[in-house]
Amino acid sequence: MSTRHTCPQCGHKKEFTLYVDERNVPIDESCGRCNRERCGYHLTPAEYFKEHPTNDRTDFTGWKQPEPVKVVPVSYLPSMLLVADTHRSKNNLFRFMAKEFGEVEANCVFDTYHVGTSRHWKNNDGLATTFPQIDDKGRLCQLKVMAYHPATGKRMKKQDQAELWSDKAQKYMPDTRPMDKIWFAGKTLLKNYEANLQQTFFGCHLIKEASRVGIVESEKSALICSILMPEITWIATGGCNGCKWTESVVFQPLIDKRVVLYPDAGMFAKWEEKAAILRNGGVDATVSRACEGLPHNWDVADVLLRERHAKRGMTVGEVLAYATEIGVINQIHVNV
Known part of the structure; x- marks a missing residue:
């Protein structure tokens, strides 16, 4: 190169x-x-x-x-990495999901998507989350590791404090690197930094049996949406341009499926361009406006959670706490 x-x-x-x-x-x-x-x-x-x-x-x-x-031939990770997770109770994202939906629902969705736990990061007495990218043939393409806050369910960013596991020192060290807590572990796990790994959708292994498919950016949002709207099979790109999802080799499993793209707030136009690429490749793709006009950091999972909280009835304190979690507390006015 x-x-x-x-x-x-x-x-x-x-x-x-x-x-x-x-x-x-x-x-x-x-x-x-x-x-x-x-x-x-x-x-x-x-x-x-x-x-x-x-x-x-x-x-x-x-x-x-x-x-x-x-x-260079494409490499895949060993399927043994998808064995049963024995540390799930320490997984910070699982702790949040169990609090929000109950342990039964949280366990079910973690099992369906083969979500695991990693010691790579530790924060708030909990561990990081692994999102496997499994293709439509059941092959493990990549393993993405992310750190979350157990109370808010928000991913840890560069300014957030977390400890990083050191294999050399065999202990946790403060992670002072100026980067978000996201790590693609594939090449390290293969012990081959020249490996040709081709990413795919998170949840791609579920597409084959799906009749309707919803695409979101965030892996966490795919999990939440699959609980709140189970009639749709939810998959995630891992970012606006994540997993190179507008390349034909990646979106090929979506052909002959009804596909709806759910962009984050403010991203409709960009995702409409991506939908056009999918349509040119033979995918029946449309773009939802569910998040149009909402705060910049909102996605469809936030919308569904808001509706869920509204239906079950929230106290003023719960409303304020939730507004703080999703970053819109400044838009809330309370008259007592």
């Missing part, structure tokens, strides 16, 4: 291989081949000199063909 350049035709970086002579000197910035099949740009030395007859470099004996693209 370090010897590749920007393609003069498609503009993609790290995709263009230049022709060079025996001294490893490029003929010209336009003389080479793009590795992207969709682009197909290929200007040989013969073609280049035919177009530039005034160039006096006519000895072709030293020109070397670009090396063929090396195809």
Whole structure:
């Protein structure tokens, strides 16, 4: 990758291989081949000199063909990583879900999605959560680890305090790194940092038996929505551009399914563009406006939780506590 350049035709970086002579000197910035099949740009030395007859470099004996693209096979993680979780009671996200929905519902949804527990981070006397990405053939593609606050269910960000497990020291150390508490563990678990891991949707293994599919960004939101709207099979992208979900190899399992995209507040236009890509690939995709006009950090799970709390009747204190959790406390006014 370090010897590749920007393609003069498609503009993609790290995709263009230049022709060079025996001294490893490029003929010209336009003389080479793009590795992207969709682009197909290929200007040989013969073609280049035919177009530039005034160039006096006519000895072709030293020109070397670009090396063929090396195809690295896709690697998968061992399925043994999906064994029964014996530390679930210490899982901070499970603690939040059990408080919100009860242990029976929380256990059921964790089992369905094979959500696990990791010692990678510790905070508030609890452990981190693992979200496996299992494809439609049952293969474990990646393992995403995230830290959560057990009271609010919010993921831990760079400013939040947590301890990081050190294999070298065999103990927890303060995590002072300036980054959110998210870690893709696949290559570390394989002990192969050159492994070719291809991500997929969280919940992809459930698509095959689904009639209706809902797509959200957050893995936690997929879990909550699957409890509150079980008639839909919920999957998560892991971020607006997570798991490269607009590439055909990723969204292929969605073909022939009724698919609704549920963008976070303020992201409708961007997700409409992504839905167009899915539709061009044969997916029956529409985009929900459920979060339009809501605060920036809201998603469909927040909407469903709000409706649930409203139905069961919340005290003033509960309303204020919930508003604080989801970051809209400044919009709440109480007259006593």
